[in-house]
Amino acid sequence: MEPFAWQPAASPSEAASIATHTTAEAMLTLTGRPDTQQAMLIKAGGVDLLDLMKEGLVNPGRLIDISRLPDLDGISGEPDGGVRIGALATLARIAAHPALQQSHAALSQAAALAASPQIRNRATLGGNLLQRPRCWYFRSAAHHCLRKGGAHCFAFPGDNRYHAVFANQGCAIVHASTPATALAAYRAEVELADSAGHRRRVPLADFFVLPQADMHRENTLARGELLTAVWLPPQKPDCRAQYLQIGERAAFDWPLAAVAAVLDMDGTGHCRQASIVLGAAAPVPWRARQAEALLAGARIDSATAAAAGEAALAGATPLSQNAYKLPLLAALVRRAVLSAAAIDTVLPANPGAP
Ligand SMILES: Cc1cc2nc3c(=O)[nH]c(=O)nc-3n(C[C@H](O)[C@H](O)[C@H](O)COP(=O)(O)OP(=O)(O)OC[C@H]3O[C@@H](n4cnc5c(N)ncnc54)[C@H](O)[C@@H]3O)c2cc1C
Ligand code: SF4
Incomplete structure (x- = not known):
């Protein structure tokens, strides 16, 4: 792993204004060698980002740590019966939250089955939704595939046993987030904030993108945006x-x-x-x-x-x-x-x- 600087963010808007790239942008290269040492990237729990850095797939010069930002980890019931989950809520807290277990059981179940207890204690919901794909060619510095800016997909002629069975033309990743499956079934929305503090809500179905729409990223998170929360609509009593x-x-x-x-x-x-x-x-x-x-x-x-x-x-x-x-x-x-x-x-x- 290359050396990097560490900067705790004081607020969501400060984090959004300092970040120079999304991780997907910083991983995109023409050469197959990450050349973005000047990039300043958002880090939440760090489970995925540190993995990518250790594999030499991204070399940011500075990490902007948002993990200690106050007020971004709350899980609160809304007056209409919906639920707002802060982006820094960990998978462990979501899995164990009694009200969520009642109102949105499939989300609690999905969070409880993701990864391992250690990872669930560290992994945030925001970082989980934004983790990069698990395709082993994508995760290998030796394979400069289409999604990283290369010219080939190695999975089609290669080992594709863990890959997609739907919408798999061009690039056959599967979405890596376990909670996202449940959130999509509840028609959840993500809340995104920019450096000026403006917030917008986007249905999850529009936030995630297929390779046919954009080969190089899995979502429409823009540079200078922070994922601040996930909104779950109220459920009917039955x-x-x-x-x-x-x-x-x-x-x-x-x-x-x-x-x-x-x-x-x-x-x-x-x-x-x-x-x-x-x-x-x-x-x-x-x-x-x-x-x-x-x-x-x-x-x-x-x-x-x-x-x-x-x-x-x-x-x-x-x-x-x-x-x-x-x-x-x-x-x-x-x-x-x-x-x-x-x-x-x-x-x-x-x-x-x-
Ligand atoms: C052995 C193992 C097994 C696993 N199994 C599963 C599994 O079964 N299911 C599953 O879903 N996951 C699994 N994971 C993945 C793990 O859950 C994710 O890596 C973790 O949730 C990422 O969250 P984080 O807070 O650590 O994100 P980070 O690593 O900090 O960030 C991830 C990405 O999101 C960006 N980011 C983070 N937060 C924000 C934000 N609020 N706004 C804007 N950008 C942000 C970062 O820049 C980075 O690109 C597994 C991981 C391991 C190591
Ligand atoms: S499936 Fe996608 S990520 Fe995997 S090798 Fe092919 S282009 Fe790259």
Whole structure:
């Protein structure tokens, strides 16, 4: 790792005004060698940023530490029943928050299954949503791939077992954030602040971008902007939710496949409206619109849940080594729908386990 300076920020607007680049901008090179020693980058928990620096993928001259900024880690209920989560709230606090467990259970479940206890204690929600992709070619300084400004994608002809099965043309990353799958199912918004203190809210669905829209970044965070909070809309009283994932390991790893299901039930076993989002499946949290359409107005039973699982695969374009993800995703959708609707199903004792 190259030497760097350390600067604690005094306020969100100061941090936004000092930052010279986003991390995605600082990682973009023509040569494959990061040449941005003058870059000043935002650091929250540091779990992802320090990793990238240790691998020599980015060499900032200065880190702007926001981890001790006051008032950015609160989790507060809003008068309309929604919830505002400060960007510095850790995954551990989100997982253990009693009110969130009640109001937005799929988010608590997702946060509890991400990474490991040590990492969840350090990792902030803002940093988690902004972490860079896990594609092993992207994470290797020896592979100057398209996403870093190079000319090739190494995953298509190479080892793509962990890559996307939807929207995977050009670059086949999967979105790395586990909580993002649940947040997308709740139709959350992110709050962004600029150096003048102006704040704007952007639906998560517009914040994350596909490679077809921008190959070099995963979101529309602009230079000089800080992610300050995530807003969760209020849930209807009969909304029920479930997050499930399958991985090679039950902890300390990203999932192979995941789903968040949020069902608005009518009290007679029918679903008024469904939100089904797949994780580890696409470069962004992937809305399974055909499954949502199939469930809307339907009575939830084993047959509808299984049909929703199949419908969730519509449009999938698996690569040479990752078609195994399709039955995993279908099974997770089926189980999550039955579980959210509180219909007895055989769930693994440890929902992180295959
Ligand atoms: C072994 C291991 C397993 C893991 N498993 C999982 C998993 O299963 N699921 C999962 O979701 N994650 C997983 N992770 C990733 C981990 O959760 C993230 O690295 C962590 O959440 C990043 O948060 P941070 O606060 O440390 O961000 P940082 O590393 O500080 O920042 C990440 C990026 O966001 C930018 N940034 C941070 N905060 C802000 C802000 N408020 N405004 C603007 N820019 C900002 C930084 O400049 C940087 O580019 C794993 C990590 C490891 C090492
Ligand atoms: S999938 Fe994307 S990040 Fe991975 S090698 Fe291809 S272009 Fe790079």
